[in-house]
Structure formats: structure tokens, C-alpha cells
Amino acid sequence: MKILVCISSVPDTTTKISFTNNSTEFDKSGVQFVINPNDEFGLTKALQLKEANPGSTVSVIHVGSDTSDPIIRKALAIGADDAIRINTEAVDALQVANEISIYVKANPFDLILTGKESIDHNGAIVPHALAEILGIPSVSPCIGLEIDGSEAKLTGIVDGGKEEFSASLPVVAGGQKGIVEEKDLRIPNMRGIMQARSKPLNIVTASGSASSQRIANFDAPTPKAACKMVDANNMEELVNLLQNEAKVI
Amino acid sequence: MSVVIYIEHTEGTVKKNALEAASYAVKYAEKTGDTAIGVAIGKVSEDEIKKVGTVGLSKVIKVDGHDYLNHQKVAAILAEVANTLGANTIIFAGSSEGKATGPRLAIKLSSSVISEVVGTPSSTAPITVKKKCFSGKGLANVELSSDKNVIIISTNGFGVHEKTVDCVIENTSSTASDDSIKHLSFDRNTEGVSLPDAELVVSAGRGLKGAENWGMIDELAASLEAATACSKPVSDIGWRPHHEHVGQTGIAISPNLYIAIGISGAIQHLAGVSSSKTIVVINTDSEAPFFKAADYGIVGDAFDVVPKLTAAINAAK
Numbered sequence: 242m243k244i245l246v247c248i249s250s251v252p253d254t255t256t257k258i259s260f261t262n263n264s265t266e267f268d269k270s271g272v273q274f275v276i277n278p279n280d281e282f283g284l285t286k287a288l289q290l291k292e293a294n295p296g297s298t299v300s301v302i303h304v305g306s307d308t309s310d311p312i313i314r315k316a317l318a319i320g321a322d323d324a325i326r327i328n329t330e331a332v333d334a335l336q337v338a339n340e341i342s343i344y345v346k347a348n349p350f351d352l353i354l355t356g357k358e359s360i361d362h363n364g365a366i367v368p369h370a371l372a373e374i375l376g377i378p379s380v381s382p383c384i385g386l387e388i389d390g391s392e393a394k395l396t397g398i399v400d401g402g403k404e405e406f407s408a409s410l411p412v413v414a415g416g417q418k419g420i421v422e423e424k425d426l427r428i429p430n431m432r433g434i435m436q437a438r439s440k441p442l443n444i445v446t447a448s449g450s451a452s453s454q455r456i457a458n459f460d461a462p463t464p465k466a467a468c469k470m471v472d473a474n475n476m477e478e479l480v481n482l483l484q485n486e487a488k489v490i
Numbered sequence: 491m492s493v494v495i496y497i498e499h500t501e502g503t504v505k506k507n508a509l510e511a512a513s514y515a516v517k518y519a520e521k522t523g524d525t526a527i528g529v530a531i532g533k534v535s536e537d538e539i540k541k542v543g544t545v546g547l548s549k550v551i552k553v554d555g556h557d558y559l560n561h562q563k564v565a566a567i568l569a570e571v572a573n574t575l576g577a578n579t580i581i582f583a584g585s586s587e588g589k590a591t592g593p594r595l596a597i598k599l600s601s602s603v604i605s606e607v608v609g610t611p612s613s614t615a616p617i618t619v620k621k622k623c624f625s626g627k628g629l630a631n632v633e634l635s636s637d638k639n640v641i642i643i644s645t646n647g648f649g650v651h652e653k654t655v656d657c658v659i660e661n662t663s664s665t666a667s668d669d670s671i672k673h674l675s676f677d678r679n680t681e682g683v684s685l686p687d688a689e690l691v692v693s694a695g696r697g698l699k700g701a702e703n704w705g706m707i708d709e710l711a712a713s714l715e716a717a718t719a720c721s722k723p724v725s726d727i728g729w730r731p732h733h734e735h736v737g738q739t740g741i742a743i744s745p746n747l748y749i750a751i752g753i754s755g756a757i758q759h760l761a762g763v764s765s766s767k768t769i770v771v772i773n774t775d776s777e778a779p780f781f782k783a784a785d786y787g788i789v790g791d792a793f794d795v796v797p798k799l800t801a802a803i804n805a806a807k
Binding site for chain 1: 505561589590593598625628631673675678686732757761785786787788801803806
């Protein structure tokens with residue numbers, strides 16, 4: 242089984258977000274970039290499936306410039322067999338999905354794993370868009386995935402609960418915590434790090450997919466009005482505020 | 491030109507965030523000079539659909555049949571309807587269904603797609619909308635340069651703007667479908683109130699000191715008919731089940747009320763709850779960062795305050 246894991250590079254979860262250049266750019270100074278946490282769940286799932294299906298391979302793909310090479314090497318150190326970097330800045334979700342789809346059409350895979358969303362753009366667009374472009378099924382967020390030959394069973398989060406689907410490979414699954422347990426997430430060990438240096442990292446020319454969106458500028462989040470403090474001994478007042486002022490109960 | 495709004499329903503009722511999305515569509519169409527038209531598919535009564543009349547949506551196309559729907563089927567049907575209507579904008583609620591359907595529909599229609607949108611266009615040439623980014627720590631003003639756009643709004647980001655009109659329903663049918671993904675089973679979130687869809691949530695963290703102290707949290711939740719949630723540390727050490735963990739690597743929720751008890755308010759936790767309409771924080775530490783993100787704050791001992799709050803809620807019923 243040929244498995245492809247799509248990874249993006251994001252500011253780590255503790256980053257204090259600020260903007261620069263008249264708020265037209267995200268301020269990258271001092272920011273530590275990591276593999277998008279949701280993608281890591283997909284990567285571990287891919288490695289588990291590879292081990293359960295001998296003869297399988299796990300490739301990682303990333304759309305970005307060479308500043309992302311450290312996180313791509315980390316994915317190789319975690320256990321992927323080879324990597325592909327499509328050499329262009331990731332500008333918007335559809336551009337990324339298009340670039341990946343062009344590579345996949347020339348190099349087919351049986352299973353494509355992504356993260357359900359990236360923690361910087363929060364689009365949740367790539368998994369479904371990529372699948373639609375390729376004309377294959379998608380389940381995202383996906384919290385369960387079993388492969389039996391050429392059939393997949395996928396558990397997705399839907400409104401009100403979880404739905405189990407079946408589909409023939411190839412499919413796209415957008416992973417998150419739950420597709421594997423957090424305690425089972427793979428991390429690089431010394432051997433992995435050494436091996437990563439010689440695993441293939443293929444730089445591929447981008448096709449130049451157009452972008453249909455442009456971030457004009459950023460704003461800080463709308464600040465909340467000052468917190469109204471309520472005396473700990475006056476819960477009747479809090480209930481009153483929640484009923485009559487906030488109108489939430 | 492039409493602005494189409496997909497009206498979601500479940501078990502015969504129009505979903506809560508469907509009204510917010512319909513309200514957004516009406517306001518969007520006012521800005522761009524288009525006509526807003528709703529589309530509902532499948533098993534829902536006309537009386538239910540007409541609720542969108544309370545937010546100013548005066549026309550809904552009801553596609554009959556299709557008792558079972560998933561995101562791929564809906565995308566196929568909506569593509570057909572959108573093309574028939576000559577729609578240039580299709581709007582979805584920020585539900586699981588909306589977020590899964592929107593991107594697939596955008597590819598079918600060769601349109602752009604944007605999600606977590608919190609406002610109607612600030613400009614119409616080009617269409618510019620504001621969306622949440624960096625897990626709630628930022629907002630981006632995005633210019634859309636394509637002729638057609640799919641817009642997925644951020645739940646509780648726009649709100650419901652009341653405007654009563656008569657809603658007229660037009661029936662139609664569609665043979666569009668997608669059977670490449672087959673339904674096996676549906677597992678409803680049944681433990682109490684389902685957390686991802688809950689309007690009221692009571693959440694607690696390390697300040698509770700031990701798993702055995704959660705009884706008072708359950709009682710507060712019961713008094714409000716609320717769902718329960720927790721912070722990452724207490725889910726990691728097993729005091730609470732994993733599905734209750736809200737945060738950047740847990741689930742993101744958008745309730746009307748989020749009560750946080752004994753949770754300090756780390757950035758990663760806030761990322762999961764920043765879409766909440768009203769946040770109440772109860773903490774012994776007056777310096778807890780969560781107070782900066784709260785609407786109402788109580789500095790006090792949870793073991794004192796929580797039972798008193800439950801009593802006050804029950805007394806007010």
C-alpha cells in the first residue's frame with residue numbers, strides 16, 4: 242500500500258501571535274515552526290498501517306520553500322520513507338490542494354492522510370478539496386481508520402456524533418487526536434534522525450496553481466470588554482446576569 | 491445573482507447554527523445587492539423551514555427525497571441547484587456538515603472557498619471578508635478574487651439578526667448523488683448533552699484537585715442541562731475522558747455559555763473555547779490569565795462557589 246501524508250509547517254502552539262509590516266504579515270521573528278499537530282496524528286497512523294501491511298511505503302509531501310526542510314526531515318526521522326517538497330510558498334488552501342493533486346495524478350497513492358485543519362489558517366479545506374479534485378472519497382475529521390485489502394472503514398466526526406463509512410481505496414482521511422491515541426504518537430529517536438539525513442527529499446517544481454484569495458491584512462482578535470467580577474458569595478447575582486444581561490440561560 | 495444558503499436540519503429540526511447562517515446570508519446579500527435563497531434537502535417539514543423567515547430569508551428551495559445525506563451527496567445536489575440558480579455565493583454554517591461540504595462544492599463549481607468567516611463583506615470590489623485564524627489568536631481580512639465564492643461562517647461569530655418576513659417554499663427534486671462513500675453506522679453522542687453541539691458547557695481543570703471531586707461539576711451541569719468538558723492536563727492524567735478535552739489539540743467548541751472552573755486559561759485551552767458567546771471563570775487565583783478572556787469572573791474556592799451556583803440556578807427555575 243502506498244501511503245501519502247500531507248504536512249504543513251505552523252507556528253508552535255505556545256507562540257504569541259503578532260503581525261508586522263503594517264499588519265500585512267505574520268511576524269515570524271523568534272517563532273519556532275513545527276509539523277502541524279493534526280498532521281502528526283496522520284503520520285503516526287500511516288506508520289502503524291505500514292507496519293501492519295508489509296511492503297507498504299509512507300511518503301510525506303509538503304508545499305513550501307526550503308525553510309520547511311527541517312520539519313520535513315523531522316517527518317523522515319519519525320519514520321516516513323521519503324519526502325516530496327513542492328517548491329512554492331503555500332498561499333491558500335485550494336492552491337495547496339491543486340499542487341498536491343497534480344503530483345498525485347502523476348504518482349498515485351492508495352491512501353492519503355492529512356490533518357483535519359492547520360492551526361494557523363484553521364481552514365479545514367485541503368482534505369476535502371484534494372479528494373474532490375482527485376475524484377475520491379474524503380472523511381475529515383477522521384478519528385478511526387481501518388484498511389482491509391482495498392477497502393477502508395473510516396470513522397468521522399459529524400454533527401451530533403460519529404459516523405462510520407466504508408469506501409474503496411484510494412481515499413483521503415483528515416486526521417486529528419483520536420485517529421491514533423496521543424500516547425502512541427511517534428517521535429524521532431537517534432537512529433531515525435541519523436537515517437533521515439539520507440532518505441530522499443525530492444524537490445518538485447510547482448505547477449504554478451493560481452491563488453484566488455489574498456490576505457490584505459491582519460487584526461488582533463476583538464478584545465473582550467472588561468471582565469465583570471462577581472462576588473463569590475453572590476451567585477444569585479451571577480444567575481441574574483446570565484439570565485438578563487448575557488441572556489444565555 | 492443569488493446568494494444561496496444551505497439550511498441544515500437534523501431529526502426534523504432546523505439546526506441552531508442554520509439560523510445564524512441564514513441571517514448572515516440575508517445581510518451578505520444586502521451588502522452585495524444580490525438575492526438570498528435558502529436550499530434545504532431531504533426530510534424536514536415546511537413549517538420548520540419557514541423559521542428562516544424570522545431572520546429575513548424569504549425564499550427556500552426544498553429538494554425532496556434524499557432521506558440519508560452526507561457531505562458528498564449534499565455537495566453533488568447543491569452543485570446542481572447552485573448552477574440552476576446561477577448562484578455566485580454559497581454560504582454554509584460552521585457545522586461539521588458545512589465544513590465538509592463547502593470545499594467539495596467549491597471544486598465542483600470552480601469557486602474559491604473560505605472558512606471561519608466572522609463578518610459580511612467590508613468591501614465588495616473585491617469582496618473582502620474577515621476570518622478567524624491562528625486558532626482564535628488573530629483575524630485576517632481576505633480579498634476574494636474569483637467570480638464565485640463558498641463561504642463557511644464561524645459559529646457564534648455573526649449571531650442571529652431578527653427580521654420577520656414571509657418565507658415561500660418552492661419544491662424541486664434532484665437526481666444528483668454520490669455513492670462512493672457508504673454509510674455503515676451512526677453513533678450519537680449520548681452521554682448527557684453532546685459536547686460538540688452543546689449550547690451550555692461546564693468545564694473544570696486541575697483546580698478540582700482530584701477525579702473524585704467532579705460530583706459538584708456534574709450537579710452544576712445537570713442544573714443547567716449543560717454538557718461537561720475539561721482542560722488537557724486532567725484528561726491526560728485520566729481524571730476525565732478524552733472526549734471532554736477542549737483546546738487546541740482537543741476539540742474546539744462554540745457554546746452560548748462556557749463556565750470554566752479551576753482552569754488557569756493557557757493559550758492552547760483558549761484556542762478551543764474562544765468562539766463561546768459568554769465565558770464565566772471561577773478560580774482562586776485572581777491573576778489567572780483566563781480572567782482576561784472572561785465576561786464574568788469569580789475569585790473564590792470552587793468547592794464553595796460551585797455548590798452555591800448550582801443552588802442559585804435551581805432556585806431561579
